[in-house]
Amino acid sequence: MAHQEIDHVSGVSTTGHEWDGLKELNNPLPRWWLWMFYLCIAFSIGYYFVYPSWPLVSGYTKGFLGYSQREAALADAAAGQAARLQLGGGLKDATLQQINDDPKLLEFALANGKAAFGDNCAPCHGTGATGSKGFPNLQDDDWLWGGTLDDIHTTITVGIRSTSPDTRVNDMPAFGKDGILDATQIKNVAGYVLSLSGGKVEGADTAAGQQLFAENCAACHGEDAKGLPEMGAPNLTDAIWLYGGDEKTVVETITNARRGVMPTWGGKLDPVTIKSLAVYVHSLGGGA
Numbered sequence: 001m002a003h004q005e006i007d008h009v010s011g012v013s014t015t016g017h018e019w020d021g022l023k024e025l026n027n028p029l030p031r032w033w034l035w036m037f038y039l040c041i042a043f044s045i046g047y048y049f050v051y052p053s054w055p056l057v058s059g060y061t062k063g064f065l066g067y068s069q070r071e072a073a074l075a076d077a078a079a080g081q082a083a084r085l086q087l088g089g090g091l092k093d094a095t096l097q098q099i100n101d102d103p104k105l106l107e108f109a110l111a112n113g114k115a116a117f118g119d120n121c122a123p124c125h126g127t128g129a130t131g132s133k134g135f136p137n138l139q140d141d142d143w144l145w146g147g148t149l150d151d152i153h154t155t156i157t158v159g160i161r162s163t164s165p166d167t168r169v170n171d172m173p174a175f176g177k178d179g180i181l182d183a184t185q186i187k188n189v190a191g192y193v194l195s196l197s198g199g200k201v202e203g204a205d206t207a208a209g210q211q212l213f214a215e216n217c218a219a220c221h222g223e224d225a226k227g228l229p230e231m232g233a234p235n236l237t238d239a240i241w242l243y244g245g246d247e248k249t250v251v252e253t254i255t256n257a258r259r260g261v262m263p264t265w266g267g268k269l270d271p272v273t274i275k276s277l278a279v280y281v282h283s284l285g286g287g288a
């Protein structure tokens with residue numbers, strides 16, 4: 001023990017520690033601090049018994065309450081899953097129309113459909129479903145194969161010119177490549193088609209084009225060229241183009257045909273997801 005002395009100013013004994021002439025006084029700890037200290041010790045001992053705390057060789061002391069954050073999190077997740085299954089189950093049994101009419105089911109189907117769209121469809125149709133050349137815009141109310149809930153549901157399930165045996169399919173002939181029409185005839189019919197949406201092909205005989213259209217195109221695109229959804233043939237009068245509405249592109253379409261492919265999702269996605277997708281796509285720009 002270092003020698004103790006009494007500090008002259010405060011009358012308190014020193015601890016004997018001294019730095020550059022400064023001496024440490026041996027004051028007692030403040031009472032409030034000491035009580036806090038004892039309380040903490042008592043609390044921690046209590047805690048050891050009640051909650052999981054000390055590590056053991058394998059495992060740890062579990063405590064009286066048997067509380068486990070892991071189990072609490074798992075229970076939360078299970079409750080969420082059950083709620084989702086209940087709603088998902090609702091979707092499974094409901095018809096598309098029932099889902100569309102029930103705000104709660106609809107809300108769930110739209111969220112589900114939007115997520116599935118981002119995962120599966122956005123690469124071709126775009127994140128906003130606005131499409132690009134050859135990939136239809138699903139936001140507008142212009143449909144190749146029809147825009148009702150059932151039409152859209154069928155298109156997604158079987159695909160278009162897909163590998164499904166039930167696929168939607170209708171192949172426009174390659175009028176030029178297969179020698180059905182010659183270059184002049186193609187120019188004339190392209191001139192007629194473009195005239196329907198206010199366009200023009202320089203030097204085309206649209207009267208002859210109209211005649212050619214009636215003979216070669218009307219069976220699929222309709223007498224009035226407004227399209228036939230049961231044929232997957234687009235409206236050619238609305239200035240909405242899948243491949244483009246300039247002379248060069250239309251001539252190219254008539255010469256070689258396009259025959260775009262949309263994969264089948266039947267088998268690849270579960271029925272609830274496909275229903276959700278149909279309802280979601282319909283909400284973007286579906287008709288009736």
Ligand code: HEC
Pocket residue numbers: 117120121122123124125134135136138142143144145146152155156160232259260261262263265277281
């Ligand atoms: C590999 C590219 C590709 C993917 C992926 C794809 N589509 Fe398509 N989709 C197409 C093409 C191409 C067409 C147009 C086919 C045609 O020319 O007739 C189309 C057409 C459609 C149509 C018909 C539009 C109309 O006007 O009738 C719907 C609906 C549709 N897709 C929904 C979806 C949904 C929903 C998904 C995701 C589950 C999806 N597509 C994924 C390429 C794709």
Ligand code: HEC
Pocket residue numbers: 144170171172173175189190193212213216217218219220221231232233234236240241242243244250253254257258259260261
């Ligand atoms: C057997 C049915 C069929 C016949 C006949 C047919 N088409 Fe098509 N046409 C289609 C289908 C289906 C599409 C959809 C696009 C695809 O093939 O991917 C299409 C697409 C088009 C497009 C592209 C439209 C766009 O938005 O880009 C043009 C243009 C067109 N047809 C013009 C004609 C003309 C002109 C004729 C007659 C000379 C004709 N079609 C005859 C079925 C037909």
